[in-house]
Amino acid sequence: MTTTDGLTSILHWVQAGLDDPTASPVDLAARAHLSRFHFDRLVAAATGEPPGALRRRLLLERAAYRLTSTDLTVLDVAVEAGYGSHEAFTRAFLRAYGVPPTDVRRRRPLTFHELELPCPSGVHFQPPGGLRLPASREETAMNVLQHLVDHHVDTLTAIIDRAATLDDEALDRPVTVSVETIDEGPTLRLLINAMVTQEEHWLSALRGGDWPDESDRSVAGLAARHAVAGRDWRAFVARTLAAGTLADTFVDTTCSPPATHTLGGTIGHVITFAAVRRTMAIGALRTAGITDLGAGDPRPFLDARAG
Structure with a gap:
C-alpha cells in the first residue's frame, strides 16, 4: 500500500465523521476497526494532526463553505459543525479565521480555497462534501x-x-x-x-x-x-x-x-x-x-x- 493509499483509507473514516460531528474519537476508531490509541497514532502520523484537531479544522472549513454557499442561519451551520450554541461556534470560528462567521458571509471569497485553514498535511474540505488530498506533485x-x-x-x-x-x-x-x-x-x-x-x-x-x-x-x-x-x-x-x-x-x-x-x-x-x-x-x-x-x-x- 502506498502512502497515498494509506492516507486515503484513514481519511475515509475521518470524512465519515464529518457527517456525524457528535461521534466520539472512540466511535471513529471503532468504525475503522482499530483501537483508539492505534487510530490516533495512524491519523497523526499520516496528517501531522491529532484526529480531534483534524476533524475540528475540516468541520470549520465546511462551515465556512456553508456560510458562503447556502442560506442556512449561522446557528444551523454551527449545529451542523457539532457546536451546541451560536456563541461557541463563533468563538471557534474567530480563533481559526480571525473574523466572525458573519464577516465571511458578507465578503464572499474568490474561491473556496481561500477558506482553507493552514495545516501540515494539505488535506482540506472539498465542496460539496468530500476531502481533498494534496497534489502528488508540483505543477508549475x-x-x-x-x-x-x-x-x-x-x-x-x-x-x-x-x-x-x-x-x-x-x-x-x-x-x-x-x-x-x-x-x-x-x-x-x-x-x-x-x-x-x-x-x-x-x-x-x-x-x-x-x-x-x-x-x-x-x-x-x-x-x-x-x-x-x-x-x-x-x-x-x-x-x-x-x-x-x-x-x-x-x-x-x-x-x-x-x-x-x-x-x-x-x-x-x-x-x-x-x-x-x-x-x-x-x-x-x-x-x-x-x-x-x-x-x-x-x-x-x-x-x-x-x-
Whole structure:
C-alpha cells in the first residue's frame, strides 16, 4: 500500500465523521476497526494532526463553505459543525479565521480555497462534501505551458493520422468553419456571452456553486458581467500561479454528475476554448467593418510584456 493509499483509507473514516460531528474519537476508531490509541497514532502520523484537531479544522472549513454557499442561519451551520450554541461556534470560528462567521458571509471569497485553514498535511474540505488530498506533485506555470504545447503537437499528429484515411477530394475541399464541438449557431452576441459565461462558470465551480445566470446578454449587461468575472478570473489565475497549486483539484458542482478537475487543467481549458471563440468574434467584428483589433494574436501582447 502506498502512502497515498494509506492516507486515503484513514481519511475515509475521518470524512465519515464529518457527517456525524457528535461521534466520539472512540466511535471513529471503532468504525475503522482499530483501537483508539492505534487510530490516533495512524491519523497523526499520516496528517501531522491529532484526529480531534483534524476533524475540528475540516468541520470549520465546511462551515465556512456553508456560510458562503447556502442560506442556512449561522446557528444551523454551527449545529451542523457539532457546536451546541451560536456563541461557541463563533468563538471557534474567530480563533481559526480571525473574523466572525458573519464577516465571511458578507465578503464572499474568490474561491473556496481561500477558506482553507493552514495545516501540515494539505488535506482540506472539498465542496460539496468530500476531502481533498494534496497534489502528488508540483505543477508549475511552465509545466502547464509545456503541456499545452504537447497537447497541440500530439493533436496535430492525430489530425494528420486521420487525414491519411481520406481521399484527395476530401483533403482539398474548401473548408467551412466548423465549431460543432464548441458552439452551435454562433453569433457575435452568443460568442461574447459564451466567453463571459466561461469566466463566470468556472469561478462558480471553484466556489462550489451552480451554473451562473447568463440571462442578460445586452452589450451593457455583458460588459458589466465581464467587469466582475474578468477581474476575478484574472486574480484567481494569478494567485494559483503564485501559490504553485496548479495540480490541486476541485469538484465541478455545476455539472451532473459532478466532475473533478485540476486548477491547471481548467486554466488551460479556458485559454484554449476562449482562443477559438475570440478569433471568431474578431472575425465577426471585421465583417462588420471593425478592424482595429487585428487578428487577436497574443504574440505582440506577450512581446511587449517581455520587452
